[in-house]
Amino acid sequence: MKRSSSLHSPTFSPLYRQIKELIMGNLESGEWGPGDPIPSESELASRFGVSQGTVRKAIDEMAAENLLVRQQGKGTFVATHKDPGSAFRFLRLVPNDGVLRVSRSIPLECWRAKAGPDVARTLALEPGAPITIVRRLLKLGDEPVVFDEIYLSSELFPDLSLEVLGTGESLYGLFEARYGVCMVRADERLRAVSADRVSADLLQVAEGSPLLLVERVTFTFGQRPVEWRRGFYSTRNHHYRNQLG
Amino acid sequence: MKRSSSLHSPTFSPLYRQIKELIMGNLESGEWGPGDPIPSESELASRFGVSQGTVRKAIDEMAAENLLVRQQGKGTFVATHKDPGSAFRFLRLVPNDGVLRVSRSIPLECWRAKAGPDVARTLALEPGAPITIVRRLLKLGDEPVVFDEIYLSSELFPDLSLEVLGTGESLYGLFEARYGVCMVRADERLRAVSADRVSADLLQVAEGSPLLLVERVTFTFGQRPVEWRRGFYSTRNHHYRNQLG
DNA sequence: TATCTTATGTCTTATATATGATATTTATAA
DNA sequence: TTATAAATATCATATATAAGACATAAGATA
Numbered sequence: 001m002k003r004s005s006s007l008h009s010p011t012f013s014p015l016y017r018q019i020k021e022l023i024m025g026n027l028e029s030g031e032w033g034p035g036d037p038i039p040s041e042s043e044l045a046s047r048f049g050v051s052q053g054t055v056r057k058a059i060d061e062m063a064a065e066n067l068l069v070r071q072q073g074k075g076t077f078v079a080t081h082k083d084p085g086s087a088f089r090f091l092r093l094v095p096n097d098g099v100l101r102v103s104r105s106i107p108l109e110c111w112r113a114k115a116g117p118d119v120a121r122t123l124a125l126e127p128g129a130p131i132t133i134v135r136r137l138l139k140l141g142d143e144p145v146v147f148d149e150i151y152l153s154s155e156l157f158p159d160l161s162l163e164v165l166g167t168g169e170s171l172y173g174l175f176e177a178r179y180g181v182c183m184v185r186a187d188e189r190l191r192a193v194s195a196d197r198v199s200a201d202l203l204q205v206a207e208g209s210p211l212l213l214v215e216r217v218t219f220t221f222g223q224r225p226v227e228w229r230r231g232f233y234s235t236r237n238h239h240y241r242n243q244l245g
Numbered sequence: 246m247k248r249s250s251s252l253h254s255p256t257f258s259p260l261y262r263q264i265k266e267l268i269m270g271n272l273e274s275g276e277w278g279p280g281d282p283i284p285s286e287s288e289l290a291s292r293f294g295v296s297q298g299t300v301r302k303a304i305d306e307m308a309a310e311n312l313l314v315r316q317q318g319k320g321t322f323v324a325t326h327k328d329p330g331s332a333f334r335f336l337r338l339v340p341n342d343g344v345l346r347v348s349r350s351i352p353l354e355c356w357r358a359k360a361g362p363d364v365a366r367t368l369a370l371e372p373g374a375p376i377t378i379v380r381r382l383l384k385l386g387d388e389p390v391v392f393d394e395i396y397l398s399s400e401l402f403p404d405l406s407l408e409v410l411g412t413g414e415s416l417y418g419l420f421e422a423r424y425g426v427c428m429v430r431a432d433e434r435l436r437a438v439s440a441d442r443v444s445a446d447l448l449q450v451a452e453g454s455p456l457l458l459v460e461r462v463t464f465t466f467g468q469r470p471v472e473w474r475r476g477f478y479s480t481r482n483h484h485y486r487n488q489l490g
Numbered sequence: 491t492a493t494c495t496t497a498t499g500t501c502t503t504a505t506a507t508a509t510g511a512t513a514t515t516t517a518t519a520a
Numbered sequence: 521t522t523a524t525a526a527a528t529a530t531c532a533t534a535t536a537t538a539a540g541a542c543a544t545a546a547g548a549t550a
Binding site: 064065066089090092185186187188189190191192193194209210211212213215216233235239240241242243244245 | 309310311334335337430431432433434435436437438439454455456457458460461478480484485486487488489490
Binding site for chain 2: 529
């Protein structure tokens with residue numbers, strides 16, 4: 001293993017980061033799928049021709065980014081949305097009273113369309129490319145709290161349909177299991193808006209009442225955008241929780 | 246340096262974390278103030294009787310939490326809100342068009358009161374303890390975008406007044422410089438609400454139009470809550486940005 | 491059979507050492 | 521005096537080594 005550029009070069013990246021990229025490559029290619037254990041640190045060290053400590057530092061960073069999960073005495077595993085612990089990693093909505101409730105995803109509609117200019121741009125597709133649009137309702141306990149409209153490339157999620165979506169399972173768990181697309185990072189933009197007729201009915205609030213609009217672009221490995229989502233959150237009995245460090 | 250409990254004990258914490266706590270102690274006590282350099286890694290190592298690598302790991306964690314800032318070749322410094330880079334670390338509101346604008350804090354009111362049960366609870370004060378309440382408007386460019394109501398312990402911020410607040414400077418920069426209270430972490434709860442008369446007027450929106458309500462509890466070292474804040478955000482031309490990892 | 495012990499492989503923590511990069515200070519030379 | 525060069529202190533990166541902790545599987549014992 002040699003560094004790919006001079007130490008003085010602006011494109012210099014330290015050895016552990018190059019190792020990280022190699023490991024990332026194996027995740028992207030699907031060689032190590034979600035939930036799988038990756039080889040041991042020393043195994044990777046000898047495979048890449050670096051010391052175990054260097055591999056460790058690479059894995060440390062990836063674990064901090066929730067791409068890998070360390071388990072002492074067992075090994076290091078590729079993060080998965082099927083894991084109950086990280087199943088709702090991206091849902092920041094919590095009930096005001098703090099009481100946990102069962103969550104249920106209720107698919108409402110699912111149809112095909114052609115990407116308009118805005119969808120094409122955010123998903124890095126050609127304008128006019130085939131996309132699939134999903135509408136679904138998320139319930140926490142008995143209360144409907146989120147109405148989502150989700151835009152996906154039909155090429156990545158070929159046979160997506162209401163039947164496939166079923167009822168209940170975590171969406172990202174499904175995407176991962178069925179299409180091998182692992183959601184890794186997301187950018188969200190939050191606004192306060194007035195409920196239109198459709199959202200108001202679904203969320204059982206008065207038309208015109210304030211809702212939290214959450215626009216999310218979700219990325220898989222390599223900063224590749226694969227999902228665009230507009231969610232209307234009812235914040236009557238819930239709130240969006242955020243920690244600033 | 247010895248570990249404070251057996252390796253098997255549930256309260257076990259590794260050596261580097263104990264060192265971290267010691268360093269934290271020096272920050273809490275104000276021995277090393279914001280902006281100051283802390284002693285070098287090897288200096289700390291010999292002072293605490295551990296190896297330099299252990300100190301490094303402690304500092305690494307604190308740098309990741311934005312408590313310390315490393316600067317290669319210079320030293321490691323206590324993070325400060327005066328630093329232009331991290332001046333608005335806690336403000337997640339960005340304009341939709343992405344164009345940066347100058348921000349200005351405009352204090353409106355500042356008065357004393359006694360802590361009600363809710364304020365007392367969130368700020369860990371005795372009910373009835375003296376508190377100071379500040380109302381201020383935040384402008385980005387010429388547009389008013391945030392109307393804040395801020396609750397502080399009068400004991401911690403003794404002579405806070407409209408004059409002291411002045412105009413323009415970052416609030417947390419002021420708190421740090423004048424009162425030695427360094428804001429380190431914050432928990433936020435977001436909701437969509439309807440603008441009341443006061444907020445609507447100040448933010449130049451129609452009464453009843455949707456606003457983003459951001460409730461924030463801000464902590465200083467040692468998880469100690471020192472500020473409670475309710476902010477009404479206008480999301481007409483701005484949005485609250487969040488990254489999910 | 492059921493339970494306990496041991497072995498093994500893994501991650502975790504800790505230490506020591508060395509080289510490189512960067513910013514500052516000091517010494518030297520023009 | 522000024523400009524350059526060398527020394528120094530710092531963090532950054534990489535390697536090697538070791539002992540501890542944890543989980544599992546295999547074997548030994550009651």
